[in-house]
Amino acid sequence: MKLLRHLPQASGPALLGSFASLASQALFAAFLLKLFEPAAVGVFSLVNQVAFSWATLALAQSPLSLLADRADPAHGARRAWLASAVRMVWLLPLAALAWFWSSPATGFHASPLAWLAAIAITQMTWALAQSLVLRTGPGLSIFLVRCVPPALAVLIAGVGAFAFPRSEPTALLLAAVVGYAVGSLWLFPTLSARAPVEPGDAAQADGHDDRSSRLKLVHTLFDLASATLIAVQWTRVWGPVEAGYLLVLLRVYGFVPALVHTAWAQVLLSKGEARVRSSVAVGAACCAIVLVLGLLVQAALAFGWLAPEWAALRRYIWPLAIWQMAACLFGSLSHAPFLAGRARAYSLQCIGVDTMLLGLLVLAPLVQVAPGDWIMVVAGCMTGALLLQAAHFRALAR
Structure with a gap:
């Protein structure tokens, strides 16, 4: 309760x-x-992951830079969206390659690239909308921009399960597109405002993000390559x-990690506050949430709440x-390197961890082990790397 009383103002909503x-x-x-x-x-998870990777690479960490930037947020958001849209166009071949490399049994008749593009464009716009609203919007807007899109997606998925075949991902894909599209509405007034729009990054040297545009793009590329390859390679x-x-x-x-990053670390970054002890406490609380989720999934399997096809889960x-x-x-501590002026070192560390994960995924078809055994290796290596980074961030913030 003491921690809740000392939250930054925007953290509540x-x-x-x-x-x-x-x-x-x-629920989804x-x-x-x-x-x-x-x-x-x-198939839905693969399409969603490839689209997420496409959108995130096109953004090139613009939402984070928009939070750290001290310049006009509306102008920065317009520039970020235009630059991201341009990058999205020339990244189209990579998104198509990622899809066709996986060669899944699609089970639906609409063009996969059409779904990929629709999800990626709307998700990209929603990501910028969340950062813009966090810096400029009232508490109600901060609350709604985060919760309305996923709630709407749940509703559409639930209804769609009875309107489309459950062996096909059509209802799930439709739910994702509509949810992200509604989230994008919070950015539309800014995009339609009459103001000069210049391509480029949303943030320049005024804020805590001192990385070059090239380093941010490379960092994003490695993040997305690892996140996409785990879906593509496992398939x-x-x-x-x-x-x-x-x-x-x-x-x-x-x-849950996304929750602690967006609702805690990003808020502190936008306010220029470190709050090391509180950050560790928030991270520990979110660890407990993950533990509870794991227990719930275990219970669902033990009590037969799930179909037999999920037993190997x-x-x-x-x-x-x-x-x-x-x-x-x-x-929970990812804002610390930015506040300490070590954003460049932060990116280089993350690129190193991504490289390790990419290597493990590339080795997967060569080691010839069961997927259950290989996920233990991958998870163990990633756990150790992330804990080392968290300890380093805590030391920086002292």
């Missing part, structure tokens, strides 16, 4: 909106497990069913949970 979004994500994950077949979940090596097991749990757990539960707990601690 951000936390409430993010927790509401977390509840929606949990329950729908994935209960209403759809594993192959459909695997290619072990098939869409095993990929469904892996990706659905990453979706369930992964929202249990070998992924705890390796991925421990990995995401470490990610929570990492995320």
